[in-house]
Amino acid sequence: MRVIDQSCIDNCAFTDMHDGDVVHLTLLWLQLRHHSFNMHINANTVLRLEDSAAVLVPYTESHVKVYHAWMGDAELLRLTCSERLSLEEEFSNMKSWREDPKKLTFIVLDAARNYAMAGDVNLYLNGEDGEGEIEVMIAETASRRRGIASAACRLMATFAFAELGVSTFIAKVLEDNSPSISLLEKIGFTETCRISAFKEVHLVLDVSGSEKGKAMIQDVKRKWSTESYVGSSLAERKYSQEQTTLR
Numbered sequence: 180m181r182v183i184d185q186s187c188i189d190n191c192a193f194t195d196m197h198d199g200d201v202v203h204l205t206l207l208w209l210q211l212r213h214h215s216f217n218m219h220i221n222a223n224t225v226l227r228l229e230d231s232a233a234v235l236v237p238y239t240e241s242h243v244k245v246y247h248a249w250m251g252d253a254e255l256l257r258l259t260c261s262e263r264l265s266l267e268e269e270f271s272n273m274k275s276w277r278e279d280p281k282k283l284t285f286i287v288l289d290a291a292r293n294y295a296m297a298g299d300v301n302l303y304l305n306g307e308d309g310e311g312e313i314e315v316m317i318a319e320t321a322s323r324r325r326g327i328a329s330a331a332c333r334l335m336a337t338f339a340f341a342e343l344g345v346s347t348f349i350a351k352v353l354e355d356n357s358p359s360i361s362l363l364e365k366i367g368f369t370e371t372c373r374i375s376a377f378k379e380v381h382l383v384l385d386v387s388g389s390e391k392g393k394a395m396i397q398d399v400k401r402k403w404s405t406e407s408y409v410g411s412s413l414a415e416r417k418y419s420q421e422q423t424t425l426r
């Protein structure tokens with residue numbers, strides 16, 4: 180689903196209008212504006228990358244219990260700088276993330292494990308225009324070291340660049356998290372600074388200004404596919420059926 184382009188509305192020229200039409204158009208504009216702020220850009224999107232088991236789907240209610248179970252792990256909480264939430268808080272977090280125009284969240288499924296949930300990938304748009312902070316977690320150890328986090332980050336960056344014009348991706352990682360630092364460097368991120376007070380390393384990837392970034396976008400665009408998300412468990416059941424048929 181795309182955010183409605185305000186310029187389309189602002190640039191429309193209306194002639195031969197009466198007072199009633201103006202009221203109707205104003206109401207329509209207000210409705211569209213309200214809608215554009217709440218209609219989450221990835222609410223209906225599934226992303227896949229050829230040659231990868233990663234399948235990105237929007238975060239919905241059906242994922243919350245597993246997500247909550249993952250976040251009971253002290254090491255995952257530490258590495259992702261998260262706090263332990265109650266199940267109720269996790270549900271309301273999911274809802275607020277879905278409605279937040281400054282946040283994109285995908286759950287990452289592992290096609291090689293019958294589309295089981297493997298982790299998540301997030302993008303926060305709280306900084307400058309064109310900038311986003313990216314975060315990835317592959318919580319299931321059985322899904323690690325198979326390129327799933329790498330595919331999830333590359334898909335997220337390409338989607339955010341194509342749909343929202345985000346071209347600078349920042350990652351903030353604990354300095355002792357060498358797997359994540361290696362993962363990001365492998366994708367093309369480079370370290371820009373270390374904040375010793377927070378024991379953090381900041382890495383950046385510019386997908387429109389750097390050759391590595393441009394090459395990554397071109398490569399993903401050749402290999403990705405998108406489809407509509409037809410409802411959480413339904414879609415996942417569909418994938419499972421496909422998988423069974425293929426065997």
Ligand SMILES: CC(C)(COP(=O)(O)OP(=O)(O)OC[C@H]1O[C@@H](n2cnc3c(N)ncnc32)[C@H](O)[C@@H]1OP(=O)(O)O)[C@@H](O)C(=O)NCCC(=O)NCCS
Pocket residue numbers: 255258259298314315316317318322323324325326327328329330351352356357358359361362363365
């Ligand atoms: C770090 C993490 C995201 C990696 O996920 P993954 O799906 O296993 O990563 P990939 O398979 O895509 O790995 C890509 C590259 O990253 C590096 N990497 C990943 N895991 C690594 C590990 N345990 N040790 C060293 N390097 C590692 C390697 O360079 C790897 O390439 P290679 O397998 O060809 O050597 C996952 O281990 C994780 O979620 N850890 C806990 C949460 C976390 O730290 N999140 C980041 C917070 S910002």
